[in-house]
Amino acid sequence: xxxxxxxxxxxxxxxxxxxxxxxxxxxxxxxxxxxxxxxxxxxxxxxxxxxxxxxxxxxxxxxxxxxxxxxxxxxxxxxxxxxxxxxxxxxxxxxxxxxxxxxxxxxxxxxxxxxxxxxxxxxxxxxxxxxxxxxxxxxxxxxxxxxxxxxxxxxxxxxxxxxxxxxxxxxxxxxxxxxxxxxxxxxxxxxxxxxxxxxxxxxxxxxxxxxxxxxxxxxxxxxxxxxxxxxxxxxxxxxxxxxxxxxxxxxxxxxxxxxxxxxxxxxxxxxxxxxxxxxxxxxxxxxxxxxxxxxxxxxxxxxxxxxxxxxxxxxxxxxxxxxxxxxxxxxxxxxxxxxxxxxxxxxxxxxxxxxxxxxxxxxxxxxxxxxxxxxxxxxxxxxxxxxxxxxxxxxxxxxxxxxxxxxxxxxxxxxxxxxxxxxxxxxxxxxxxxxxxxxxxxxxxxxxxxxxxxxxxxxxxxxxxxxxxxxxxxxxxx
Amino acid sequence: xxxxxxxxxxxxxxxxxxxxxxxxxxxxxxxxxxxxxxxxxxxxxxxxxxxxxxxxxxxxxxxxxxxxxxxxxxxxxxxxxxxxxxxxxxxxxxxxxxxxxxxxxxxxxxxxxxxxxxxxxxxxxxxxxxxxxxxxxxxxxxxxxxxxxxxxxxxxxxxxxxxxxxxxxxxxxxx
Ligand SMILES: Cc1cc2nc3c(=O)[nH]c(=O)nc-3n(C[C@H](O)[C@H](O)[C@H](O)COP(=O)(O)O)c2cc1C
Ligand code: SF4
Ligand code: FES
Numbered sequence: 001x002x003x004x005x006x007x008x009x010x011x012x013x014x015x016x017x018x019x020x021x022x023x024x025x026x027x028x029x030x031x032x033x034x035x036x037x038x039x040x041x042x043x044x045x046x047x048x049x050x051x052x053x054x055x056x057x058x059x060x061x062x063x064x065x066x067x068x069x070x071x072x073x074x075x076x077x078x079x080x081x082x083x084x085x086x087x088x089x090x091x092x093x094x095x096x097x098x099x100x101x102x103x104x105x106x107x108x109x110x111x112x113x114x115x116x117x118x119x120x121x122x123x124x125x126x127x128x129x130x131x132x133x134x135x136x137x138x139x140x141x142x143x144x145x146x147x148x149x150x151x152x153x154x155x156x157x158x159x160x161x162x163x164x165x166x167x168x169x170x171x172x173x174x175x176x177x178x179x180x181x182x183x184x185x186x187x188x189x190x191x192x193x194x195x196x197x198x199x200x201x202x203x204x205x206x207x208x209x210x211x212x213x214x215x216x217x218x219x220x221x222x223x224x225x226x227x228x229x230x231x232x233x234x235x236x237x238x239x240x241x242x243x244x245x246x247x248x249x250x251x252x253x254x255x256x257x258x259x260x261x262x263x264x265x266x267x268x269x270x271x272x273x274x275x276x277x278x279x280x281x282x283x284x285x286x287x288x289x290x291x292x293x294x295x296x297x298x299x300x301x302x303x304x305x306x307x308x309x310x311x312x313x314x315x316x317x318x319x320x321x322x323x324x325x326x327x328x329x330x331x332x333x334x335x336x337x338x339x340x341x342x343x344x345x346x347x348x349x350x351x352x353x354x355x356x357x358x359x360x361x362x363x364x365x366x367x368x369x370x371x372x373x374x375x376x377x378x379x380x381x382x383x384x385x386x387x388x389x390x391x392x393x394x395x396x397x398x399x400x401x402x403x404x405x406x407x408x409x410x411x412x413x414x415x416x417x418x419x420x421x422x423x424x425x426x427x428x429x430x431x432x433x434x435x436x437x438x439x440x441x442x443x444x445x446x447x448x449x450x451x452x453x454x455x456x457x458x459x460x461x462x463x464x465x466x467x468x469x470x471x472x473x474x475x476x477x478x
Numbered sequence: 479x480x481x482x483x484x485x486x487x488x489x490x491x492x493x494x495x496x497x498x499x500x501x502x503x504x505x506x507x508x509x510x511x512x513x514x515x516x517x518x519x520x521x522x523x524x525x526x527x528x529x530x531x532x533x534x535x536x537x538x539x540x541x542x543x544x545x546x547x548x549x550x551x552x553x554x555x556x557x558x559x560x561x562x563x564x565x566x567x568x569x570x571x572x573x574x575x576x577x578x579x580x581x582x583x584x585x586x587x588x589x590x591x592x593x594x595x596x597x598x599x600x601x602x603x604x605x606x607x608x609x610x611x612x613x614x615x616x617x618x619x620x621x622x623x624x625x626x627x628x629x630x631x632x633x634x635x636x637x638x639x640x641x642x643x644x645x646x647x648x649x650x651x652x653x
Contacts, residue, residue: 130563130602168510168547169603169613171621204497209506209545212601226505226537228544244499287565287606294607329564329602361565361606375564379601467572 049261049281050254051297054141060176062183065144071189073260077152078197080263082113085156089259091267093279098124098215098252099328099356100432101345103277110239111157112247118160120248121153122224122238123256125166125173126208126215129328130379131361134283135253137295139166139173142257143180147203149256151189152263154201157249161202164253165220168207177205212383216431217250219385230385231431254283274300278344285359286312289319301347304360305339312362319364323447327356329376330436332443333369353443368463370455373444374402380437388429394421395437402441405452408460408477415445415452481526481653487515491530501531505541509548514619517652518549547615554589555646556639557615559600566602570628571610575599577629581636593648595639614639617646 053059053068065071077085090105111119123146127135138146150162166174181203184190192200211229213219219229221243242248258280262270271279278300284307287293291313298307304324308314315321321336326343332353334341341351348355363372381395401418404410419442426438445452455461465471483491491511494504508527509519516523519542528535542548549557558578562571575597579585582595589596605611608625615621624635 127604128602131565131606132602133604133606133608136604167604168506168545169600169621172623206497207507207510209509209541210547211545223506224503226502226533226541228540244503285607287609288568293609359606363568367568372564375567379563382601466567468576470572 047281048297050138050142050145050257050283051295052142053145054137059141060143060180062144062180062187065142069264070144071148073263074148074151074155074189075195077155077263078195078199080156082156082158085152085263088262088267089156092262092270093267093274093277094255094258094262094270095278095345096252097254097258097282097357098217099129099330101355104251104255107239107251108153108157108249110237111249112240113158115158115247117244117246119158120243120246121150121157121159121162122217122220122243122248122250123150123162123164123253124215124217124220124250125164125170125253126212126220127170127253128167128212128215129330129357129359130376131287131325131328132285132357132359133287134285134295134357134359136170136173137283138253138257139170140176143177144184145260146177146253146257147180147184147189149259150203151194151201152259153249153251153256155197155199159249160200161204163204163206163224163243165206165208165214165224167214168209174205174207181205211385212379213385213431213433216433219431220250221248228385230387231433233430258282275342275344275347277346282358284311284343285357286362287359288324288362289316289364290314290362291316301342301344303340303342304334307343307360308339308362315362315364319366321362322365322367323363323369325361325363325440326351326353327358327360329361329379330432330440331356332439333372333447335447366464368406368461369444369448369451370402370406370461371463371466373441374399374406376440377402377437380433384433388434390425391429391434391437394425394434397421398437398441405455406461407473408455408458410456412453412456414456415449418442418445481516481522483511483515483530487511502533502537504531505533505538506545509538509542509545510619513548515652517617517647517649518552520550520653523653549649552589552649553615553617554594554596555617555643555648556594557596557598557617558612559598559603559615560612561601561603561605561610562599563602563606565606566609566611569609573629574610574612574627574632577632581633593650594643616642617649617652 058064086105086108094104095101125135206224208214214223214229216231218232223229224243238248238250273280281297281299283295283297285295296311323333323335325331325333326348334353338351343358345355377399381399384391384395386392398421401414422438422442425434494507498504512523512527513519524538524542525535528538560571560575578597582590584590584597586597603613605625610627611625613623
């Protein structure tokens with residue numbers, strides 16, 4: 001913790017580019033016992049890849065991108081075969097950046113080589129997992145890197161069309177991408193016979209319209225087809241039957257934005273910038289009552305503690321860390337004794353949670369864990385598409401019971417009831433949204449059991465209220 | 479009068495249709511155009527979109543009701559949506575709402591009597607690093623994010639919004 005004053009933060013972002021803050025360059029903490037599996041290459045931490053152009057003026061413009069080496073990876077890729085590219089991506093240990101962490105190269109190898117119908121690439125830019133705010137920076141500040149990644153993926157996989165599904169609220173990102181795509185058509189990077197190779201490829205931007213469930217890949221596909229975003233049963237997986245009944249690869253924005261670096265420097269280079277099975281530089285989002293919230297680039301496998309202290313500047317003065325969520329609200333909650341956990345899919349599982357989107361939410365000792373669990377239950381209830389009874393009903397019940405505990409009308413047996421409900425939801429639904437509520441709710445109860453019990457015995461919440469209405473309700477009750 | 483896209487919207491709509499292998503897939507972008515043109519998505523608007531996409535009206539009803547960005551009731555010229563999901567809540571979103579309710583003279587979920595402002599909550603808008611924040615959707619279809627907010631900053635934003643009101647159509651009067 002530091003006792004510096006929090007930075008004045010009053011700029012509005014609106015249609016302007018979001019600002020990525022420069023991490024303060026403090027000396028690296030010594031790799032001590034807490035970092036037993038330190039990254040193989042003591043990474044050149046200040047080297048930037050994904051965020052390289054974030055602070056370059058007009059980095060989103062084609063000319064500037066080309067001046068910084070843009071579209072050279074595409075030229076190199078076009079001299080490689082599809083198999084060679086997939087092999088490099090496999091070697092890179094690039095894991096899906098959308099939250100599930102599926103190895104990208106393996107996913108790509110599931111796409112049938114031959115197909116009677118055109119194959120599709122669908123980019124998941126629906127970024128909506130609470131706590132997550134990284135893809136928008138890639139789309140707004142470096143759209144061409146993303147487009148270059150799309151073209152390379154399409155070339156490698158024999159894909160004809162791509163849709164970038166951007167959440168509708170992010171009009172600024174949609175416009176930025178559309179402008180960049182237009183520049184690419186003019187320059188011959190998109191359209192017919194790209195760079196004289198005989199390869200044809202088109203990209204379109206598709207707006208979402210306000211439904212978190214469209215972030216789930218099959219919900220996204222339904223939304224793209226013009227229907228309500230109700231996830232499909234899997235199998236068949238999108239690689240076999242995806243959008244418009246055609247073989248489809250769905251990848252997250254950051255996953256695809258990483259591809260040009262893999263082509264440029266090789267899969268092994270990428271893999272070395274990380275830990276076992278988790279390769280590459282990546283973006284981390286830090287939020288909550290910390291000194292410097294924002295998006296930062298660092299290697300895979302960095303510890304949460306290092307992210308918080310060195311990049312985020314520690315907690316705000318007067319705020320002590322109580323808990324954190326490693327990668328979006330569907331991950332289990334962790335306590336400060338787990339700050340040495342490394343940001344990787346396996347390492348986070350060992351720590352008792354999951355890496356998810358790698359956008360970390362920090363919470364201070366003023367934060368009520370019952371209220372947090374209730375708030376998240378409301379979120380998932382609101383966003384449930386309603387197809388599966390355990391999810392539709394369970395999220396609503398969980399929200400109601402948690403509200404009651406916070407309000408002071410909870411009963412001891414409610415905790416068992418909630419845990420039971422979580423067991424009934426998890427694994428019994430069409431998509432993973434069901435798990436996304438069961439896992440965190442169970443974890444808040446199990447990690448903070450005493451706090452939950454005390455809400456029941458003390459008949460209410462003693463943490464500072466969030467709103468006037470809440471304060472009013474409390475004084476009315478008193 | 480029967481609904482009809484303006485010339486500009488019609489061109490945009492025609493271009494849309496070239497992007498997809500069928501017309502149904504143009505549903506969401508087409509509904510955005512319709513909402514911008516006609517202020518809100520009434521049953522009449524849904525029927526028009528169904529006709530233009532050559533799909534059954536229940537298809538449009540289905541989409542229009544599933545997605546929260548389509549207004550099935552008219553809202554104010556400026557629709558303020560305050561994110562109240564976890565990070566924003568921790569960083570003061572509810573204080574912003576308290577403040578906005580007082581300043582605008584409306585409660586959460588209401589539209590001001592003059593039709594200028596609607597105040598509602600939204601779920602995480604991917605601005606947690608710049609929390610708390612709200613999004614403003616203007617009746618001409620533009621969307622703007624205001625981030626790193628505090629009550630004082632909200633007062634400044636409201637002044638900006640007030641200055642824009644005269645150039646914005648009232649959604650109620652758009653069809
Ligand atoms: C409820 C739910 C919401 C999701 N939301 C997103 C999202 O907003 N963005 C995203 O990239 N992936 C999201 N995912 C994960 C996708 O289903 C999918 O795994 C991902 O897009 C695959 O891309 P990747 O392998 O490149 O990560 C979500 C999953 C679930 C179950
Ligand atoms: S788990 Fe929930 S969100 Fe997913 S398909 Fe079932 S009802 Fe819909
Ligand atoms: S919690 Fe408000 S933008 Fe994410």
